Amino acid sequence: MAKELSLPRLRSLANEFLSEYEPIALVLSPLLALVLARFLHSVLSLLQERGIKAAVIGFLMSSVKLIPGVSGYIDAEKRKVVDKMQSGTKSKRESWRTELPNVGLCGGVIQELQGAKATDIVWQGRCSGTVYIGGNESEGHFSLINEACSMFSHTNPLHQDVFQSVARFEGEVVAMTAALLGSKEEISGGQICGNMTSGGTESILLAVKTSRDYMKSKKGITTPEMIISESAHSAYDKAAQYFNIKVRRVPVDKEFVADVKGIKRCINKNTILIVGSAPGFPHGVVDPIEELGELASSYGICFHVDLCLGGFVLPFARKLGYPIPPFDFSVRGVTSISTDVHKYGLGPKGTSIVLYRNHEIRKYQFVAVTEWSGGLYVSPTIAGSRPGGLIAGAWAAMMSLGLNGYLENTKLIMEVSKKIQKGIEEIPELFVIGKPDMTVVAFGSNDVDIFEVNDMMSSKGWHLNALQRPNSLHICVTLQHVPVFEDFLKDLRESARIVKENPGPISGGLAPIYGAAGKMPDRGMVQELLVDFMDNSC
Numbered sequence: 136m137a138k139e140l141s142l143p144r145l146r147s148l149a150n151e152f153l154s155e156y157e158p159i160a161l162v163l164s165p166l167l168a169l170v171l172a173r174f175l176h177s178v179l180s181l182l183q184e185r186g187i188k189a190a191v192i193g194f195l196m197s198s199v200k201l202i203p204g205v206s207g208y209i210d211a212e213k214r215k216v217v218d219k220m221q222s223g224t225k226s227k228r229e230s231w232r233t234e235l236p237n238v239g240l241c242g243g244v245i246q247e248l249q250g251a252k253a254t255d256i257v258w259q260g261r262c263s264g265t266v267y268i269g270g271n272e273s274e275g276h277f278s279l280i281n282e283a284c285s286m287f288s289h290t291n292p293l294h295q296d297v298f299q300s301v302a303r304f305e306g307e308v309v310a311m312t313a314a315l316l317g318s319k320e321e322i323s324g325g326q327i328c329g330n331m332t333s334g335g336t337e338s339i340l341l342a343v344k345t346s347r348d349y350m351k352s353k354k355g356i357t358t359p360e361m362i363i364s365e366s367a368h369s370a371y372d373k374a375a376q377y378f379n380i381k382v383r384r385v386p387v388d389k390e391f392v393a394d395v396k397g398i399k400r401c402i403n404k405n406t407i408l409i410v411g412s413a414p415g416f417p418h419g420v421v422d423p424i425e426e427l428g429e430l431a432s433s434y435g436i437c438f439h440v441d442l443c444l445g446g447f448v449l450p451f452a453r454k455l456g457y458p459i460p461p462f463d464f465s466v467r468g469v470t471s472i473s474t475d476v477h478k479y480g481l482g483p484k485g486t487s488i489v490l491y492r493n494h495e496i497r498k499y500q501f502v503a504v505t506e507w508s509g510g511l512y513v514s515p516t517i518a519g520s521r522p523g524g525l526i527a528g529a530w531a532a533m534m535s536l537g538l539n540g541y542l543e544n545t546k547l548i549m550e551v552s553k554k555i556q557k558g559i560e561e562i563p564e565l566f567v568i569g570k571p572d573m574t575v576v577a578f579g580s581n582d583v584d585i586f587e588v589n590d591m592m593s594s595k596g597w598h599l600n601a602l603q604r605p606n607s608l609h610i611c612v613t614l615q616h617v618p619v620f621e622d623f624l625k626d627l628r629e630s631a632r633i634v635k636e637n638p639g640p641i642s643g644g645l646a647p648i649y650g651a652a653g654k655m656p657d658r659g660m661v662q663e664l665l666v667d668f669m670d671n672s673c
Contacts, residue, residue: 260616283530313328350437413449472489474487484525
């Protein structure tokens with residue numbers, strides 16, 4: 136593994152270069168030799184970060200594109216793939232409005248909204264995750280949230296002096312969530328604190344940014360690095376790009392949880408943060424949070440626990456007697472936690488919470504500006520103005536359900552999750568990945584192309600998540616699935632059988648693209664495809 140090179144070490148490399156190539160040394164200045172040494176350091180760092188295979192493939196692909204005609208051919212082939220991925224959306228976009236109507240539609244707006252909504256697919260009970268509200272009381276809960284959001288739709292917590300109501304709601308939502316995830320001593324002492332955000336990604340972004348600035352203040356780290364597992368959410372990669380942080384990604388172990396020893400090997404003087412998930416999005420397993428907490432504590436670095444999925448399930452599952460490993464602020468070393476109210480908290484979409492062990496850490500989340508001609512400015516989150524209606528909706532959801540409501544919901548979805556897991560294990564062509572701790576069940580196959588199974592399920596109206604490394608699918612179980620889980624298992628069993636008896640992609644399916652993307656050695660090419668797809672979809 137390449138070692139960090141200090142300036143003295145660079146000078147030493149330069150001298151070695153000069154000694155080895157004396158004739159050249161008579162021509163080249165020591166400064167140029169130093170530049171070459173820096174180039175060598177950059178190459179070694181690239182090999183360390185991406186691995187020899189990926190670095191070599193990336194270099195070869197970049198070189199091949201310099202051949203006349205090759206770059207154009209590759210772009211044309213990428214265009215075909217992107218068009219295939221969009222499959223029909225382009226024609227729909229042609230009817231979209233591009234200018235304001237000359238005369239406002241007034242009452243016709245509602246009719247247009249109703250017409251547009253009618254074109255959405257049937258999603259009730261058919262999607263992995265996506266919509267978490269369900270059951271006999273779902274209509275009443277939807278109505279409650281809509282009324283709360285509507286009542287405070289004009290409010291903005293940026294102006295706390297004006298909209299004191301939503302400032303109170305935010306404080307209470309944060310405090311109630313902290314009570315679920317903190318030790319009694321810390322809660323009673325008022326140490327655990329946080330803010331509401333627009334979703335899990337913003338909560339993670341803030342936790343990473345806060346950890347970066349906190350560690351810079353405490354240890355003087357100016358070239359920050361964070362260590363994540365392959366199963367950690369892609370929001371950490373987004374944070375790394377936004378905040379100029381180097382990512383060290385560690386493969387999961389054979390149980391698909393974070394490899395503590397692998398993470399430990401990556402810790403160095405620039406490490407600001409390690410991450411654990413409870414559970415991880417791909418496979419629904421809880422990382423060894425206690426071991427990671429001990430590791431972070433022993434090295435004096437930050438430790439973030441991603442509870443975006445599990446924050447409003449795991450505390451209640453533990454109360455119900457499920458063997459849930461430690462995951463919250465009761466674990467020594469945990470400095471921050473993210474959890475989503477808009478998932479199993481059954482709040483409106485766009486509500487999440489980021490929590491910190493104490494106020495000293497959270498202060499590094501805030502941005503204060505003193506030299507603006509518009510006055511003194513301070514903001515707690517990435518957004519300046521925030522929709523107070525969503526905060527009120529989250530508060531209404533939590534107050535409406537209460538402890539008993541969340542316990543009842545957790546009981547239902549945990550039971551159905553176990554039934555789905557057992558049902559999948561009984562399908563000969565499939566196997567469950569890892570040992571799910573919660574409500575996400577991932578499965579793969581050694582007998583059939585799992586992405587063809589996904590296409591077959593899509594043709595039956597189901598919408599699952601496609602995963603990679605290994606190729607697999609998962610279903611995130613919600614209240615929507617409680618009344619239809621038997622239908623899901625029946626269709627899954629039939630889909631696996633059909634694909635086994637008739638292998639090959641179905642017309643209009645995306646299995647060939649998923650499969651090809653997983654096999655492409657040049658991940659830079661896959662990245663370009665995704666960016667092109669997004670650029671043509673927005």
